[in-house]
Amino acid sequence: MPPSAGRSGRTVGSLGEFALIERLRRLVPAVGPGVRVGIGDDAAVVHLEGEVLATCDIQVEGVHFDRSLCTPGDIGWRALAVNLSDIAAMGGTPRFALISLALPAETDVEVVDGVYGGLAELASAHAVVVVGGNVSRIPGPLVIDVTLLGEADTTLRRSEARPGDEVWITGAVGKAAAGLYLLRHPEIKVPGAEALVAAYRRPQPQPAAGRLLVRAGATALIDTSDGTASDLLHLVEASGVGVRVDASHLPLPAGLSEAARAAGVDPFAWALGGGEDYELLFTAAPGAAVARAIRAAGVAVTRIGEILPQAGGRWLVRQDGERVPLSASGWDHFRSTP
Amino acid sequence: MPPSAGRSGRTVGSLGEFALIERLRRLVPAVGPGVRVGIGDDAAVVHLEGEVLATCDIQVEGVHFDRSLCTPGDIGWRALAVNLSDIAAMGGTPRFALISLALPAETDVEVVDGVYGGLAELASAHAVVVVGGNVSRIPGPLVIDVTLLGEADTTLRRSEARPGDEVWITGAVGKAAAGLYLLRHPEIKVPGAEALVAAYRRPQPQPAAGRLLVRAGATALIDTSDGTASDLLHLVEASGVGVRVDASHLPLPAGLSEAARAAGVDPFAWALGGGEDYELLFTAAPGAAVARAIRAAGVAVTRIGEILPQAGGRWLVRQDGERVPLSASGWDHFRSTP
Numbered sequence: 001m002p003p004s005a006g007r008s009g010r011t012v013g014s015l016g017e018f019a020l021i022e023r024l025r026r027l028v029p030a031v032g033p034g035v036r037v038g039i040g041d042d043a044a045v046v047h048l049e050g051e052v053l054a055t056c057d058i059q060v061e062g063v064h065f066d067r068s069l070c071t072p073g074d075i076g077w078r079a080l081a082v083n084l085s086d087i088a089a090m091g092g093t094p095r096f097a098l099i100s101l102a103l104p105a106e107t108d109v110e111v112v113d114g115v116y117g118g119l120a121e122l123a124s125a126h127a128v129v130v131v132g133g134n135v136s137r138i139p140g141p142l143v144i145d146v147t148l149l150g151e152a153d154t155t156l157r158r159s160e161a162r163p164g165d166e167v168w169i170t171g172a173v174g175k176a177a178a179g180l181y182l183l184r185h186p187e188i189k190v191p192g193a194e195a196l197v198a199a200y201r202r203p204q205p206q207p208a209a210g211r212l213l214v215r216a217g218a219t220a221l222i223d224t225s226d227g228t229a230s231d232l233l234h235l236v237e238a239s240g241v242g243v244r245v246d247a248s249h250l251p252l253p254a255g256l257s258e259a260a261r262a263a264g265v266d267p268f269a270w271a272l273g274g275g276e277d278y279e280l281l282f283t284a285a286p287g288a289a290v291a292r293a294i295r296a297a298g299v300a301v302t303r304i305g306e307i308l309p310q311a312g313g314r315w316l317v318r319q320d321g322e323r324v325p326l327s328a329s330g331w332d333h334f335r336s337t338p
Numbered sequence: 339m340p341p342s343a344g345r346s347g348r349t350v351g352s353l354g355e356f357a358l359i360e361r362l363r364r365l366v367p368a369v370g371p372g373v374r375v376g377i378g379d380d381a382a383v384v385h386l387e388g389e390v391l392a393t394c395d396i397q398v399e400g401v402h403f404d405r406s407l408c409t410p411g412d413i414g415w416r417a418l419a420v421n422l423s424d425i426a427a428m429g430g431t432p433r434f435a436l437i438s439l440a441l442p443a444e445t446d447v448e449v450v451d452g453v454y455g456g457l458a459e460l461a462s463a464h465a466v467v468v469v470g471g472n473v474s475r476i477p478g479p480l481v482i483d484v485t486l487l488g489e490a491d492t493t494l495r496r497s498e499a500r501p502g503d504e505v506w507i508t509g510a511v512g513k514a515a516a517g518l519y520l521l522r523h524p525e526i527k528v529p530g531a532e533a534l535v536a537a538y539r540r541p542q543p544q545p546a547a548g549r550l551l552v553r554a555g556a557t558a559l560i561d562t563s564d565g566t567a568s569d570l571l572h573l574v575e576a577s578g579v580g581v582r583v584d585a586s587h588l589p590l591p592a593g594l595s596e597a598a599r600a601a602g603v604d605p606f607a608w609a610l611g612g613g614e615d616y617e618l619l620f621t622a623a624p625g626a627a628v629a630r631a632i633r634a635a636g637v638a639v640t641r642i643g644e645i646l647p648q649a650g651g652r653w654l655v656r657q658d659g660e661r662v663p664l665s666a667s668g669w670d671h672f673r674s675t676p
Contacts, residue, residue, distance in 0.1 A: 036389055036493075036641060037428075037493065037495065040350035041418070041428065041495055041496055041576075042423075042424040042425075042427035042428050042496065042559075042560060042561060042575070043392060043393035043424045043425055043427070043428045043486075043488065044391065044392045044393065045389050045390070045391055045428065045429065045490070045493050046389065046392065047389055048386070048390050048391070051383050051384065051385055052383070052384050052385070052386050052487070053372055053379035053381045053383055054380065054381060054382045054384065054434065054436055054469065054470060054485070054487060055382065055470060056436045056438050056470065056471065056483075056485055057381065057438070057472055058439070058472055058473075058474050058479075058481070058483060059474070060476045060478075062477055063476065063477070064474070067491050077386065085380075086380040087380075087381055089379075089380035089381070090357045090375075090379065090380050090381045090383065092381065096392065098392055098393070098394045098485060100394050100395070100396035100438075100483045101396070102396055102481060102496065104397050130391065132392060132393060132394065133394065134394060134395055134396055135396075136396050136397070136398050136399045136401055136402070137401055138478065138479065138481070139398075139400055139401070139478070139479060140476065140477070140478020141477060141478050143396070144478070145394075145396060145438045145483040146545055147392070148381075148396055149379070149390070149392060149438060149449045149487075155375065155383050157376075157379055157381065158379055159373065159379070171372055175506050176586060187500070221380075222380060223380060227646055238378070238379075255414070259355050293471070294454060295614055313422050319493070331544040338380065
């Protein structure tokens with residue numbers, strides 16, 4: 001739906017800045033535990049326990065989302081999800097969000113309501129309170145930038161993986177890439193399509209699992225926003241180690257293989273190279289004690305590889321047993337494999 | 339300078355996302371007191387004392403700045419200044435910044451270096467450390483969104499002004515509006531032009547004065563970002579009171595009257611309606627004790643009016659003694675006055 005084709009016929013340009021802010025303020029009541037001053041003063045004032053975690057992510061229409069594929073609610077949900085996943089990937093508890101919006105003047109106010117509504121829905125599910133933000137007009141695409149504050153006593157870095165550690169991942173990989181493909185090709189029908197599409201449009205970040213990983217003694221942690229291979233390489237690079245990943249161990253979601261076959265794509269292209277899954281990729285000492293603790297809390301985890309010494313290199317063991325260098329654009333190695 | 343006309347010939351599109359992030363990371367070393375984890379992990383981890391203050395402001399090329407009038411360094415400086423002033427207006431100490439940038443692919447990397455350089459210069463002057471951020475491409479104007487975290491034991495609201503309080507303001511008003519006019523009309527020569535232009539391009543936010551106002555016992559505080567009249571009305575509205583402002587008391591900077599005369603504008607149009615001065619507008623009990631404490635620290639302050647009961651209304655006493663309703667677009671009342 002283009003910005004000018006809203007249903008109410010009322011645009012943010014006709015509403016004006018202060019009326020728009022007042023409208024948004026009503027959509028996200030900035031009250032809750034720890035909120036000393038919410039929306040409406042020069043800055044928010046909040047109370048946080050322990051160390052303060054902070055992350056931000058700017059999303060641009062036409063780059064990060066396409067309004068023919070996402071509802072306004074999806075856009076808001078996804079904008080917060082990225083940040084929730086970043087806080088999860090430090091093992092922290094998300095608490096307070098600030099939202100910057102740049103809107104074309106012809107944007108229908110219902111679009112803005114929808115963006116805020118989707119964001120507020122996910123915020124509420126994680127007890128996150130929106131305490132501030134601002135709006136601007138823009139002679140260009142819609143832009144949303146969310147800053148999220150969290151708290152933690154102890155955090156998990158991406159830089160502490162040690163040779164001999166096992167590499168684990170929560171949930172399933174490649175689901176957002178498959179979901180996006182299915183959204184773009186509604187003619188392809190596969191079992192599990194609905195869940196794959198939902199994984200793309202309404203990803204579920206996992207701060208609770210991140211906190212469990214801190215307590216259970218994981219050694220390093222990152223979330224998969226760029227792609228399983230790319231984010232694993234970030235972790236390996238930051239830790240100064242090598243790695244071996246077993247493709248046959250990668251947890252593929254239901255329907256991914258069928259969707260990939262219909263698309264003429266290698267399923268591992270999505271599993272290794274597709275981003276936006278927001279799973280937690282972690283390392284832990286051998287013995288699976290950490291995995292047992294996480295599973296006991298109801299979180300599915302799969303061992304996908306092993307940390308090697310730096311000199312051991314960075315490898316992917318393909319399903320056919322061939323060992324190939326692990327590449328950030330993981331699927332390059334697969335494109336040539338029918 | 340349009341985005342495509344950089345001198346190095348190297349664009350952010352040719353550099354790529356990860357190389358750009360690495361380049362920016364070197365421009366703002368995220369180390370300093372209280373920084374547990376800086377740029378490079380999923381989220382920053384910082385230590386803050388007391389309550390946490392948070393504010394953000396999104397600035398869009400062609401809306402908030404014009405690259406024919408501002409250098410890239412000015413753009414970065416101004417983007418942080420807005421937020422420093424918001425923390426100042428709560429009486430807090432600014433500590434840590436996160437920067438989101440959306441850049442057209444054809445942006446010269448020297449432009450990005452300049453934006454970061456100007457921002458880092460102001461950050462350094464206030465001991466603020468850039469601990470995070472992110473970049474995106476955008477098929478449209480350059481966008482910069484800065485989030486600033488601060489700390490405070492006690493904050494000053496805009497909502498606590500009481501009838502009988504005096505209304506005070508730091509520094510001088512209308513200088514940024516006059517400076518912008520002079521930038522656009524370089525043919526107009528007036529004494530003080532350089533300082534006026536600098537006030538527009540490199541505004542000086544005042545967190546130290548904000549902290550002094552908390553300690554000295556001011557009752558309410560706001561910064562003048564929208565304009566003296568508009569921001570005073572925000573304060574009055576939030577406090578549920580009335581106000582009387584004396585135009586003849588407004589502190590006009592050197593050169594403003596001459597520039598206004600040359601422009602054919604009433605100087606009070608700029609003094610009351612011109613925004614982006616980032617002065618601190620505060621209220622205090624009668625007797626000037628707060629003003630004396632602030633002046634003792636070297637900060638110029640001027641009494642410009644008085645808080646009235648709600649029923650007393652909101653008035654501007656013009657220089658000719660006539661009392662007119664105070665309007666957010668302060669200068670509307672002046673346009674008709676030659």
